[in-house]
Amino acid sequence: MFELIYRSVALDKINSLEITKILNISREFNLKNNITGCLLFYKNEFVQILEGEQDVIEKLYAKIEKDTRHSNVILIAKNEKSERTFHNWVMAYHEITNDDISEISKLLFVNNFISLCEIAEKPTNATMLFWFISKQILKKDHEFKRIV
Ligand SMILES: Cc1cc2nc3c(=O)[nH]c(=O)nc-3n(C[C@H](O)[C@H](O)[C@H](O)COP(=O)(O)O)c2cc1C
Structure with missing residues (x-):
């Protein structure tokens, strides 16, 4: 089993239609090719x-x-x-930039993801780095407050 982690900056004017396209193509290709993982998109x-x-x-x-x-x-x-960390995750994604979603749901999602970062199994340094960077991105702005 091989793992690869990267980070990047989205195009300024990226919209949810583009994100949906990325997700659709990823889910199909990754499923066919036995690829699992996690993609976080935030700010x-x-x-x-x-x-x-x-x-x-x-x-x-x-x-x-x-x-x-x-x-x-x-x-x-x-x-x-030696083994996969994200067994059942073809590509998980949660829309939290959508304006229809209340601030409280966004906060809950961010909090839950941060908790996941803290409790996830950490079998390799690379996986630890993934969670560390995810946390960094989610905590980037200080407008967000921990609510639990
Ligand atoms: C942030 C980001 C993540 C991506 N993740 C995947 C992925 O996990 N699987 C995938 O097949 N394509 C992914 N893509 C899309 C690929 O870059 C590419 O568009 C896709 O594989 C189709 O390429 P093709 O048209 O040359 O076959 C991602 C694109 C971006 C911008």
């Missing part, structure tokens, strides 16, 4: 962990790197590991 930043066969992941990353919907793509880590 215009992406962080993604991809797990699967090395060659498949490296080829996918080469495509993602060239994708014009984001820039400043930085590779955080890539390494072999």
